[in-house]
Amino acid sequence: GAGVSQSPSNKVTEKGKDVELRCDPISGHTALYWYRQSLGQGLEFLIYFQGNSAPDKSGLPSDRFSAERTGGSVSTLTIQRTQQEDSAVYLCASSLGPRSLTEAFFGQGTRLTVV
């Protein structure tokens, strides 16, 4: 597609349920990044993929968070047993390759609300 696409745009879930957030990067972009934006805050790094590998998962807040990427394309961020503090906008970005983060494009984000 023309840009980074994320789905769903909005997700309301009950505390304790699992959620999956999807990111479709720009075609041909091998690097993919997940960031989280809490209300009134800047973006916080979660995880980075180069191809299907995740060299750095250090930003994932807890073991309830996991992410995978298949076929060097679509990525899924999964949050298990959601908590209210997980409520945030989850943003995905992609770039051509490693060391091209300054040329990354962001998706519109998934707004997650845990009630």
Add this chain to the structure above:
Amino acid sequence: GQQLNQSPQSMFIQEGEDVSMNCTSSSIFNTWLWYKQDPGEGPVLLIALYKAGELTSNGRLTAQFGITRKDSFLNISASIPSDVGIYFCAGLYSSYKLIFGSGTRLLVRP
């Protein structure tokens, strides 16, 4: 974790006014970036700064990379209504990780 201090948190603008915001860090960054985020959208890169002391313009926007490499500022001249949004500074921590400021929200003065 590392944080960037961005100020002001918010400001009202009147059409035609110049606007200034800045970002400081306790750590050195070799690349500073400025983004704008519109409601319901992801951040869009405005300006990238790669060299200490560098002054870079993009239309009505001008940004500077501080000589100490610990700060940066963004100026918007002759603001227009579509400048409304949230502006973020970011420092390039590694080849794949950005550290963001908490944002400056630009609002139109009623």
